[in-house]
Structure formats: structure tokens, C-alpha cells
Amino acid sequence: MFPDAHCELNHSNPFELLIAVVLSAQTTDASVNKVTESLFQKYKRPEDYAAAPLEELERDIRTIGLYRNKAKNIKKLCEILLREYGGEVPADRDELMKLPGVGRKTANVVVSVAFGIPAIAVDTHVERVSKRLGICPWKDTPLQVEETLMKKVPKEEWSITHHRLIFFGRYHCKAQSPKCTVCPLFHLCREGKKRLKTT
DNA sequence: AACTCGGGGCA
DNA sequence: TGCCCAGAGTT
Structure with missing residues (x-):
């Protein structure tokens, strides 16, 4: 789930948001955005998906x-x-987490974006950035990362915090090639100093 | 904890 | 054109 998608989604429609976020798992939002327009034209309500033959939905x-x-x-x-x-x-x-295809990360995105409930969605970007910065230990599970961030960040900023961290992780603090030499957070980043020494 | 499911982006 | 990326569910 990349941040791009949040801009394109209809935040006032929790159902469409839920479908879009489920579709986004392990894929780029660009590819999800390609299908959502026509998909949401064709399928408006849960009834429409439930009534469709599985093979047809797969094709769509x-x-x-x-x-x-x-x-x-x-x-x-x-x-x-x-x-x-x-x-x-x-x-x-x-x-939400009882629904198939909806894990903790997806559920947190939906409650925070669609319903304004404070939540921190921990995807791989949030996890990686938090660990590189030393906010939490490398061995932490995503749930532990979430709990640590909730402790350290005021509740009003939980939702914007995961947006910021996702953006930062996706475009700047990338998994393979973080831009440590031009990083505004370099002075407080453990991992950045380590990486620059060894290169 | 490791593996599976599948396509897109970039080197 | 092959490697890396992105969650949830199952075992």
C-alpha cells in the first residue's frame, strides 16, 4: 500500500476504500488504480460482488x-x-480483521482513513524506517512496532505519522538504496551512519 | 518462522 | 530479463 493511493481514494466511501486496500496488498497502487475506476463502476455494493461469479470477478x-x-x-x-x-x-x-484478506495493517488504514479513528498502519515501510532510525529494535514484530510508535507519538498524529513514514520509506529511505547522503534525518539515524561508514 | 500467492518496476 | 518489491493466511 503506497501513499499514492490514499489521494485517489474516495475517503467518504468506506466500502470502496476497504476493497481498494484489500486489492493493494503486496502490489503497487499504480496497478490497483488501473482497475478501481471500472471496478467501482460495475460493483457498487457488497451485493454486487456477492452475486458475481468468481471467475468474472477474477477477470475484472x-x-x-x-x-x-x-x-x-x-x-x-x-x-x-x-x-x-x-x-x-x-x-x-x-x-475488520475477521474479514478474509484483511489483516491488521489493512484494518488500521480503513479505520483511520474512512472513520477518522486514530491508528498507525504498520507496513514494511513503516517497519523498516522505524527500525533504521532506532525507534524500535530490529527484532520487533509489526505489532510491537505499532505499540512503540503509539507510545511515542501523540494520538492526534497517529494517522498522519504512518502516512509520513510510508512516504519517507517508499521514496527516500528505500529498502535497498536509502539516500543516506542527502537524508534530513541522518544526524539522528543509527543505520544511516553505519551504512555510510561501510561504503 | 517459513512459505505461498502473481504481477509491476527497475537495473 | 531476471531480481526486488509489497501483506495475509496457512502450516
């Missing part, structure tokens, strides 16, 4: 990575939404 999102899993998950997810939640997206992280 074919260009996205892991599309078979995602089609299956989305169809099931919509059936559960209809059966258990009156067709509405629950504004609750733990309820």
Missing part, C-alpha cells in the same frame, strides 16, 4: 498481483458483510 481484477486470492477474499468478505454486518463496513479494527 486480473492485472493485479495475487488476483485469484483477492477475488476470492473480496467475494467472501462481501458475503460476510451482508450476513453479519447488515452490508455495512464496521468502524472497528478487530471486526
Whole structure:
């Protein structure tokens, strides 16, 4: 889930946001954005996904990575939404995490972006940047990273913090080639100093 | 903790 | 054209 997507998404529609974020797992937002316009034209409500044959839904999102899993998950997810939640997206992280294809990271994005509930979504960028900066130990799980960040950041800034860290990680503090020599945070970054010494 | 699922971006 | 990237679920 890259930050680009948040700009294109309809924040006032939790259902579309949920579908888009589920589609985004392990793929670039550019590829998700290619299908969402036509997808949201065709499928408006959970009923529409639930009624569609699986093969048809697969075809409609074919260009996205892991599309078979995602089609299956989305169809099931919509059936559960209809059966258990009156067709509405629950504004609750733990309820969202019961849905197939929705893990903690996706659930945190949905509650924070769609419902304004303070949450820190820990994806690989947030995790990597937090660890490089020394905010938390390398051995921490994503959940531990989330808890540490929640302790260190005021609640009002949780959501914007994960946006900032995702941006920073995606475009600047990249996994393979971080731009340490021109990094504004170099003076407080453990990993940056280590990396520049060895190069 | 390791593996699987699949396509896009970039070297 | 092959390597690296990005979550969730299962074992």
C-alpha cells in the first residue's frame, strides 16, 4: 500500500476504500488504480460482488498481483458483510480483521482513513524506517512496532505519522538504496551512519 | 518462522 | 530479463 493511493481514494466511501486496500496488498497502487475506476463502476455494493461469479470477478481484477486470492477474499468478505454486518463496513479494527484478506495493517488504514479513528498502519515501510532510525529494535514484530510508535507519538498524529513514514520509506529511505547522503534525518539515524561508514 | 500467492518496476 | 518489491493466511 503506497501513499499514492490514499489521494485517489474516495475517503467518504468506506466500502470502496476497504476493497481498494484489500486489492493493494503486496502490489503497487499504480496497478490497483488501473482497475478501481471500472471496478467501482460495475460493483457498487457488497451485493454486487456477492452475486458475481468468481471467475468474472477474477477477470475484472486480473492485472493485479495475487488476483485469484483477492477475488476470492473480496467475494467472501462481501458475503460476510451482508450476513453479519447488515452490508455495512464496521468502524472497528478487530471486526475488520475477521474479514478474509484483511489483516491488521489493512484494518488500521480503513479505520483511520474512512472513520477518522486514530491508528498507525504498520507496513514494511513503516517497519523498516522505524527500525533504521532506532525507534524500535530490529527484532520487533509489526505489532510491537505499532505499540512503540503509539507510545511515542501523540494520538492526534497517529494517522498522519504512518502516512509520513510510508512516504519517507517508499521514496527516500528505500529498502535497498536509502539516500543516506542527502537524508534530513541522518544526524539522528543509527543505520544511516553505519551504512555510510561501510561504503 | 517459513512459505505461498502473481504481477509491476527497475537495473 | 531476471531480481526486488509489497501483506495475509496457512502450516
